[in-house]
Amino acid sequence: MPLKGKVGESIPRVDAMDKVLGKALFAADFRMEGLFHMKVLRSDRPHARIRKINTERAARMEGVVRIFTYKDIPGKNLIGIINKDQTVLAEERVRFVGDAVALVVAHSEREAERALGKIQVEYEDLHPIFDPEKSLDSTTLIHEKGNLLYQRDIVRGDVEKGFSDADLSIETIYSTSMLEHTYLEPDAGVAWIDEKGRITVYASTQNPHYDHREIVTSLGIDPSKVRVIQATTGGGFGSKLDITVQCFLALAVYYLRRPIRLVYTREEAYLATAKRHPLIMKYKTGVRQDGKIVAMYVDILGDTGAYGSYGIAVAGRAAVHATGPYHVPHVKVRARMAYTNRPFCGAMRGFGVPQVAFAHESQMDLVAEELGMDPFDIRLLNAFEPGSETATGQILKDSVGIKDCLQRVQEHSKKIKEEKASPGRLSGRGIAAMWYGIGNTGMKNPASARAELNHQGMFALFTGAAEIGQGSDTVLCQIAASEMGIGVEDIRLIRGDTAITPDAGATSASRQTYISGNAVRKAAARLRVMVLENASEFLHVPVKELSIEDALIKSIRDGKTLTTLEEVAARCKHEGKKLIGEGFFDPPTSTLNPETGQGIPYATYAFACHMVDVRVDPTTGEVDVLRVVAAHDVGKAINPTNVVGQIASGVAMGIGQALMEEFAPGQTGSMREYMIPTVKDVPVIIPIIVESPEHTGPFGAKGVGEPALIPTAPAIINAMNRALGVKIVNLPAKLERVMKMVLKGSGAVG
């Protein structure tokens, strides 16, 4: 019987059994004898100097074991994935409401909580800045280096000339809101000293190997003394890329040598963790009468809040993707990120691309309307194709499936009748397209993996790639199984443990299928060759006449089984040989020129198009999303059911982004004030998988996690603009805003 789990099969997820049984061990589920509990004291000031921290009274409280402040940090008190500007525990300054100031460890959570209130912090308030534009003009510096975190410019062609050649140019300013990821599992971790004396942190995270580095630096100890294990992680969407509980727990265990637990409440997860960057985007698009875009000018200003986190990556990615998936000969883009005293913003599904897609897709519709063109036609006319040159001067080679996506959705648009407006019900249809570079922008971002056949003939796959619900465990097993000629059920997966797994980089940027997938494939291929070479020796059959199929070693000539993996493993054991295959992959990219942004930011891109039908009740402002047709070029669907799961996931989040989600610091304290879509908000979803193979991808695969989200909100807004005859320029288009639009009639509204 053929074994299950080959690439292209929709097998059940390898991690799902434990999850349906309630056995999967999330960090908060971890129990240990003699656990201490931790709570974090956080700043209630947006910007202040710390004069004094008095912990004496708190330390005397019942049940308190110890209180930690910055003075206890033995190593460097400075963290950050891209630029290091964030303290583990505040020293002389706090920069937002939520900055960590002190840690209490006690025998119970309640005792720790009570002691928090007894810590006295003497602050001297400083001028707070809540607006990125004001921040850039302010003499108050939030960080010593200045309030501008980063600027990315992209210059291609001659934008002035481009506009002078244009028959029409359209200028609009768009803005988006701060968003909260609202993963279902609040951040959590448990730490202890393991049997080898290592400080071991079991935490909810998207990047265990990065966590390891930050802990090592903050404690100033040898890397071998620290171990991070990725707990079952209840969603991340980018937020769990930053350090949350890890350094706090490691610090306390460093001193106390006892197991300690820290679980954020939902309120703390809202207060203290990263948000999505709100962006202000000035767009000017120049087109010829025939619909060809000739010039684009884009100026983006983002608010990164108190710390850099992924702000540089968001600015860079927003700039690179600013044109949308269209060929534009003359481009000038400037993207800046400014510090403010608002919550820090980091990575969130799409790194700035969901924001710019709202802008470039709104512009496309405005242009189409002005020229009297069909929204599909104008996009098809300008869309990338193999050989197109992007704004960074990259020539796209293969796997450019944007036209396929547009055409597949267009076919559906012809088949599905548009909703007719009826009295009291307005309706509209909108489309939006996107492109998304897989992996980090113009920098090295490799992954490693290891495949082993142990002496019993059992196959083990080692990867540092964090499974956060997106499905990498399953996809990587399927890739290994296909390459190795075995079934997924034959694979023992060892994932996310810095003591034993190779670094796979972050689970971010939709990169694990493509990058770790390649590393896994290479590791499995090397192991396969090794196994066959060993088999060849004792079978006296040339390697090229052997294959592994259904976990058996067979003759290519007649398909006969010649030996087993167990037999090869046993013989290798006898000869003292190890069967280990290692794989490494770093996508071929180049650094972008600092002035012009020219270069190769990504090795490959995913493409997509969504079509949305909406119905709007003009008396209440209620928007009903009726239907979403979502076509995605994923290169190759390793597991089609997983791909559909990602598409539906993105659509739901896109509905939230378009219509309901907005994080207002100081007001949004819990889920009560932050609506995310329920099952009632999600419409009929028609997923379309387009497979335009990427030759550098594993079995042709790219990625889909973030692309799934990106076109939904812009398509909804385009549909609403049609239904209401307005031009929505701010997200989200909440009920009350829609009502205002209806009352005001047309015009730019927000």
Add this chain to the structure above:
Amino acid sequence: MKNIKISFVINGKKEEREIPPNISLLKLLRDHLGLTGTKNGCEAGECGACTVLLDGRPVYACLVLAPKVDGKEIITIEGIGEEGKLHAVQKAFLAHGAVQCGFCTPGMILAAKALLDERPNPSRKEIEDAISGNLCRCTGYLQIVKAIEASGKGGKGEV
């Protein structure tokens, strides 16, 4: 506060416990009984991750005071199936890709079970009503709804 004694049936087993009177059912399950399959997502009745069955009805365990379960029957995710003997909804969740991060999964499965116990062949609207109090951020609900539909129709949850 003095502890009080309560007795209840948990996953088919009779239990007696002395507990502080002010704790929630969620705390009783997770911290006193070690049943950590029931998740704590907000502790405020917003997310539904702590959904369990109390005398067959779905409740948010975070909003139920533990003393209220005295003399009642509670079913949690640990009590509806095991490997090799999965409940139809669990099987369907596996087969239809309804599980992603898994944090909402136990609550979602119990909300679905409560519905199917009452209405073996629910309509899509009934399914949506039944899980409208359970948030999921990963799946977009599409495959969850499909899985529940399949467990209703086929009775076995298989594709």
